[in-house]
Amino acid sequence: MPSFDVVSKIDIAELDNAVNQTKKEISTRYDFQGAQADVVLAPDHTFITVKANSEDRVQTAKEVLLAKLAKRGISLHALEYGDIEKTGLHNVKQVIKLQQGIPVEKSKELVKLLKDSKMKVQGSIQSDQLRVTGKNKDDLQAAIALFRKEQDRLKLDMQFTNFRD
Numbered sequence: 001m002p003s004f005d006v007v008s009k010i011d012i013a014e015l016d017n018a019v020n021q022t023k024k025e026i027s028t029r030y031d032f033q034g035a036q037a038d039v040v041l042a043p044d045h046t047f048i049t050v051k052a053n054s055e056d057r058v059q060t061a062k063e064v065l066l067a068k069l070a071k072r073g074i075s076l077h078a079l080e081y082g083d084i085e086k087t088g089l090h091n092v093k094q095v096i097k098l099q100q101g102i103p104v105e106k107s108k109e110l111v112k113l114l115k116d117s118k119m120k121v122q123g124s125i126q127s128d129q130l131r132v133t134g135k136n137k138d139d140l141q142a143a144i145a146l147f148r149k150e151q152d153r154l155k156l157d158m159q160f161t162n163f164r165d
Helices: 012-028 055-071 104-116 137-154
Strands: 003-007 038-041 047-052 079-088 091-098 121-126 129-134 159-164
Touching: 003 137, 012 038, 012 055, 047 055, 055 079, 055 091, 104 121, 104 129, 104 137, 121 137, 129 137, 137 159
Parallel strands: none
Antiparallel strands: 003 129, 003 159, 038 047, 047 091, 079 091, 121 129
């Protein structure tokens, strides 16, 4: 029976490159001269911390980071922004969480979307991914098209892997 998997993964090497490019650009930009701005990727690749000595500089550093991520092909739907917090000594930071895997509630929304569309496919939740099975591959391709159409509304980065006939 034909099937495919819906996953949400970030390419760690591209993420690392984007963060390093952001650091390099911040260190050379004129508007960051004398500012203690920094972008730090967590060792376990679950979040990015943007630090600076003012909220405006945090926003600007975040915009540079987002541009580098988009240029490297990392979907901005995979990011969840925290609040800008004061850290003391007139410094502020913002934590950006990176989404790896599809959360269960989003998987349930995807399964409901399949059922509401009356397609002859079934979705099964498997930890942090969703497996979609059907009788023919045309139905599966229609399901992929439906997911791509709803991707912005769901605010979810999706890749389709393991397509089997």
